[in-house]
Amino acid sequence: MSTSxxxxxxxxxxxxxxxxxxxxxxxxxxxxxxVTFEVYNPYSILQLSEVLGEFxxxxxxxxxxxxxxxxxxxxxxxxxxxxxxxxxxxxxxxxEMLSPSNQVSGLAxxxxxxxxxxxxxxxxxxxxxxxxxxxxNLLTDLRRWTEQLEIAVRSSPPPTRVQSELEIISxxxxxxxxxxxxxxxxxEILGSTVSEEANSIHRAYCRRQLHPLVLCSPFVHRTxxxxxxxxxxxxxxxMILRNPVEGASIFAKVVNSAFLxxxxxxxxxxxxxxxxxxxxxxxxxxxxxxxGTRIFNLGCGPAMxxxxxxxxxxxxxxxxxxLLDFNKETIDQTGSELSELKAKLRRSTPVRMIQRSxxxxxxxxxxxxxxxxxxxxxxxxxxxxxxxxxxxRVCARLLETFYNMVxxxxxxxxxxxxxxxxCKKVMEFVMEWHLIYRDEEGFLELAPKDAPRDGVRxxxxxxxxxIFLEIRKPG
Numbered sequence: 001m002s003t004s005x006x007x008x009x010x011x012x013x014x015x016x017x018x019x020x021x022x023x024x025x026x027x028x029x030x031x032x033x034x035v036t037f038e039v040y041n042p043y044s045i046l047q048l049s050e051v052l053g054e055f056x057x058x059x060x061x062x063x064x065x066x067x068x069x070x071x072x073x074x075x076x077x078x079x080x081x082x083x084x085x086x087x088x089x090x091x092x093x094x095x096e097m098l099s100p101s102n103q104v105s106g107l108a109x110x111x112x113x114x115x116x117x118x119x120x121x122x123x124x125x126x127x128x129x130x131x132x133x134x135x136x137n138l139l140t141d142l143r144r145w146t147e148q149l150e151i152a153v154r155s156s157p158p159p160t161r162v163q164s165e166l167e168i169i170s171x172x173x174x175x176x177x178x179x180x181x182x183x184x185x186x187x188e189i190l191g192s193t194v195s196e197e198a199n200s201i202h203r204a205y206c207r208r209q210l211h212p213l214v215l216c217s218p219f220v221h222r223t224x225x226x227x228x229x230x231x232x233x234x235x236x237x238x239m240i241l242r243n244p245v246e247g248a249s250i251f252a253k254v255v256n257s258a259f260l261x262x263x264x265x266x267x268x269x270x271x272x273x274x275x276x277x278x279x280x281x282x283x284x285x286x287x288x289x290x291x292g293t294r295i296f297n298l299g300c301g302p303a304m305x306x307x308x309x310x311x312x313x314x315x316x317x318x319x320x321x322x323l324l325d326f327n328k329e330t331i332d333q334t335g336s337e338l339s340e341l342k343a344k345l346r347r348s349t350p351v352r353m354i355q356r357s358x359x360x361x362x363x364x365x366x367x368x369x370x371x372x373x374x375x376x377x378x379x380x381x382x383x384x385x386x387x388x389x390x391x392x393r394v395c396a397r398l399l400e401t402f403y404n405m406v407x408x409x410x411x412x413x414x415x416x417x418x419x420x421x422x423c424k425k426v427m428e429f430v431m432e433w434h435l436i437y438r439d440e441e442g443f444l445e446l447a448p449k450d451a452p453r454d455g456v457r458x459x460x461x462x463x464x465x466x467i468f469l470e471i472r473k474p475g
Contacts, residue, residue, distance in 0.1 A: 011059045013037040015052040015069065018229030019045070019326050019357045027057060028082070032089065034200035035069065039081040045358045046071055046083055047389035048434040049231035055085070067091025070226070072199075072434050076391040086200065086432060123198055124205050128190050132209050135183050139213040139255070142176065146251040153250070169245055173257050180258045184426050191425030199428075206429040214430065216252035219244075220259055223431040231433050232385055234302040234330045240268050241304055262423045267465035271415055274461060274468060275305035275384060276312075278413060282380045283315050289409075293319045296369050296378040296405060298361065298398070299386035300325045303334050306351075310341055316349050322369060322378075324354040324361075331355045358390070362397055366404040381406050382413035388435040396446045399471070403448045409475030416443055418460065418467045443469050 011027035013035065023046075025037040035057060039046065046052075050071045057065035069085035076082075153165050194202050215221045219239045223231060239246070244260035247253040259265070279295065286293040297303070300323035310316050323338075325331050335353040342349060352371070361368050369376050381402040387395050395414070402412040419437035427433040438446075440458045447456045447469065455472040 013055070013057055015055040017046055017052060018050050019359065021359070025083070027059070030057065031200060032092070033087055033204045034084060035087055036082065036084050039083060045394065046074060046081065047230060048072070048074060048436055049226070049389060049432065051226045051229040052085060053229060063093055065092055070432050072432070074391055076393050086203065089204070123201050125190065125194070128194070128202060131183065131186050131190055132206055135187070136209050136213065138179065138183070139210070142254065143213065143251045146172070146249070146254065150250050165250065166245065169250060169253050169257070172254050176254060177258055177261050184262070184423060188422060188425050191429060203429045203432070210430055214255055216247060216249065217256040217259055218246045219256050220431055223433055228327060228329065230389070232301070232388070233327070234334065237268070237301050237304065240265050241272065263463045263465050264417065264421055264423050264427070267417070267461050267463045270461035270463065271384060271466045272304050272308065275382065276308040279305060279309045279319070279380065280313050280315065282411060283319050286379050287315060287318050293380065294376060294378045295319055295380040296322045296324070298324050298383040300334060301330060301385065303338065306338065307341055310345060310347050310349060316347060319349055321349065321351045322354060323351060324356050324368070326355065326357040328355055358394065361401065362394070365401050368401070369405045377407035378405055379407055379410040380413070381410070384415040387414055387416045390436065392446060399446055400448045403451055403471060403473065406473050408473055410473055412471040414469045416467055416469070418465055421465050438467070440467060443467055447471055
């Protein structure tokens with residue numbers, strides 16, 4: 001039994017995840033940039049790259065950190081979930097230093113701490129410092145050059161100004177992107193040699209040097225800031241799919257375009273094409289069998305594949321969609337935009353928007369897809385993007401639920417970013433964007449045990465960065 005003295009000496013982490021669940025965890029280790037803690041509640045689902053709000057670290061009942069943290073690594077032991085999260089330097093609290101009497105006497109200690117923090121950057125490998133300096137110098141020179149071009153463009157007559165700017169940006173992109181691609185390749189090679197222990201200090205150094213230059217990109221800024229509390233939100237997906245020339249200046253638009261020209265962004269665009277074709281093919285399969293097509297999607301986001309299907313295939317009238325997401329803002333915006341699109345195209349395709357968390361799905365199982373009191377079996381059940389942030393254990397349970405929801409002859413589809421992602425370290429170090437990577441073999445192992453092996457396969461997109469798990473239930 002715990003005594004009051006035990007509780008006073010307890011070291012805790014308390015926070016709120018992006019789905020609004022309050023979490024209380026046991027502190028294991030911490031540094032200025034990183035904290036590791038254990039979560040015992042099986043219903044406290046955490047995702048990689050998720051922002052943990054109201055994040056507090058308490059040591060001996062004293063609050064030493066208050067701000068936000070971003071989940072950078074997870075290990076599920078079966079009994080507990082061990083999480084690692086990145087911390088903000090500015091969110092550390094030092095209550096004693098706030099006392100006026102300690103302001104002067106503590107200066108020496110504060111300076112000593114500053115020097116020690118500065119000396120930590122000695123742990124950065126010389127090769128990594130060189131490649132980051134090369135990226136920094138390129139971006140700095142590019143910004144100065146584009147600022148001069150911007151003055152010339154702004155002096156042009158308004159009718160030709162926009163077209164002139166677009167032509168300049170297109171030309172610059174053609175020159176810059178091969179150089180950026182080469183720098184990113186070198187960065188990946190060096191980043192992969194960094195030990196787990198030194199990862200946090202390397203990320204902090206990289207952000208300190210590059211963020212003043214790259215956060216002008218709307219895509220990089222939103223990816224790092226995560227205003228909805230998690231990576232891969234509906235607006236980040238929209239940014240990947242629409243015209244990449246966005247930003248407040250020519251330089252910002254060039255940086256934005258460069259990040260959206262990388263392989264992971266191209267793979268995401270390919271994923272939308274794959275899903276759109278799958279929706280069309282499955283609807284045709286069901287039409288030949290003489291019935292409509294019920295489609296269930298977990299983690300719908302902006303549902304771009306549904307929009308493409310509604311826009312380009314008249315057979316969409318034979319489909320019936322249930323689109324689920326845990327974020328209310330996503331549900332409201334996607335639902336509204338799909339309604340407007342249906343009205344514009346005069347489509348009668350039923351679309352039901354459902355707000356549910358992963359926790360609720362795991363608790364309710366196949367009932368999550370029911371329409372009111374009516375049990376529903378679906379012809380297509382798919383989840384695109386969410387598996388990149390969830391542990392093997394959670395993904396396997398979701399796939400089992402999906403397989404129970406799908407009708408005979410139907411298909412379950414899940415997507416994941418492949419472990420061959422050539423921009424893994426750029427995403428982690430620059431944008432604090434962490435994923436759970438899986439290869440073909442690892443993805444196949446998540447399939448339900450009662451699914452026939454000859455009905456399970458993994459496909460890849462053209463870049464090889466996105467892999468698609470298809471599980472066909474026997475007809």
